[in-house]
Amino acid sequence: MVAGTPASAAVTASASAPIGVFDSGVGGLSVLRHIRAQLPHEHLLYFADSGFAPYGDKPESVLVERSLAVAGFLIANGAKALVVACNTATVAAIKVLRAHYPDMPIVGVEPGLKPAAAASRNGKVGVLATSVTVAGAKFLLLRDQVSAASHAQFLLQGCPGLVDQIELGDLGSPAIRALLERYATPLLDQGADTLVLGCTHYPFVLAMLGEVIAQASSREIVLIDTGDAVARHLARLLGTAGLLNPGVATSGVEPSGVQASGVEQSGVEASGLAAHGNVASAMLPATGESGTAGLAPSSATLQGFTSAGAPALSRAFANLLGIAPPVREVLI
Numbered sequence: 260m261v262a263g264t265p266a267s268a269a270v271t272a273s274a275s276a277p278i279g280v281f282d283s284g285v286g287g288l289s290v291l292r293h294i295r296a297q298l299p300h301e302h303l304l305y306f307a308d309s310g311f312a313p314y315g316d317k318p319e320s321v322l323v324e325r326s327l328a329v330a331g332f333l334i335a336n337g338a339k340a341l342v343v344a345c346n347t348a349t350v351a352a353i354k355v356l357r358a359h360y361p362d363m364p365i366v367g368v369e370p371g372l373k374p375a376a377a378a379s380r381n382g383k384v385g386v387l388a389t390s391v392t393v394a395g396a397k398f399l400l401l402r403d404q405v406s407a408a409s410h411a412q413f414l415l416q417g418c419p420g421l422v423d424q425i426e427l428g429d430l431g432s433p434a435i436r437a438l439l440e441r442y443a444t445p446l447l448d449q450g451a452d453t454l455v456l457g458c459t460h461y462p463f464v465l466a467m468l469g470e471v472i473a474q475a476s477s478r479e480i481v482l483i484d485t486g487d488a489v490a491r492h493l494a495r496l497l498g499t500a501g502l503l504n505p506g507v508a509t510s511g512v513e514p515s516g517v518q519a520s521g522v523e524q525s526g527v528e529a530s531g532l533a534a535h536g537n538v539a540s541a542m543l544p545a546t547g548e549s550g551t552a553g554l555a556p557s558s559a560t561l562q563g564f565t566s567a568g569a570p571a572l573s574r575a576f577a578n579l580l581g582i583a584p585p586v587r588e589v590l591i
Contacts, residue, residue: 388457
């Protein structure tokens with residue numbers, strides 16, 4: 260039976276407990292993929308809040324309330340740590356979540372501005388994100404800080420409608436191509452040589468984005484995705500807290516004190532990748548039966564929850580990660 264929201268914010272966790280991951284929909288699967296690869300023995304709960312999507316057009320106060328509700332559901336179902344695998348929810352709610360659960364490892368994501376500034380050759384960085392993200396005070400403060408330190412110029416581009424199209428599941432659709440052309444081409448025309456994928460949904464359309472880039476520019480363009488950095492930072496926090504599941508390989512755990520850019524909590528270094536047409540194959544490794552590229556199957560469990568139809572999330576797991584975990588629709 261699925262538990263509801265806990266009555267208390269006090270949480271007592273064990274190392275064998277699962278990690279809770281949530282997003283407004285299926286975009287967070289791009290982060291989940293990296294977590295499974297780096298922590299293959301960890302049990303996982305994934306919540307796709309597709310019934311409440313998109314987050315990008317909701318007021319911040321609504322997103323805070325919703326994030327608390329989803330986090331409460333995951334913790335009631337045993338989560339020992341939380342990953343807010345959504346840039347928009349991170350901007351709106353991460354501070355409130357940490358205040359509500361002060362003893363719990365909580366990792367958020369934010370656009371990788373720092374690694375993008377370091378990767379840029381001409382100092383012009385384009386940022387593709389939801390409208391809420393690029394307008395958020397927290398994001399704008401981060402932009403100003405990184406810009407002052409690096410002298411990089413950040414060209415911000417909200418992408419209304421792109422998350423909605425990716426959620427439909429046809430990642431090669433003409434509608435997605437049209438939106439990518441509309442949003443990415445002006446950034447390239449302004450001279451950006453680096454593009455930040457500022458939403459966890461966007462890595463799933465890297466193949467088409469690579470085609471759009473190749474069509475619009477003959478220059479080498481670097482793409483920044485921070486999913487790997489998030490997984491490494493999560494591993495480090497679990498290790499510090501003594502919450503790594505026994506038997507978990509710790510090669511991805513960073514030494515204490517190492518920070519991560521693109522992770523909300525001052526930031527891990529995220530890798531940038533040169534993009535023309537082949538970026539998708541570099542960013543999205545083929546998955547085996549276990550769903551983690553190059554890894555032997557483990558006894559770790561994964562359960563999916565969604566506030567919309569379970570078949571849609573099941574299709575996303577199959578199409579995007581090549582796995583078929585149990586999925587349940589819940590009302591919270």
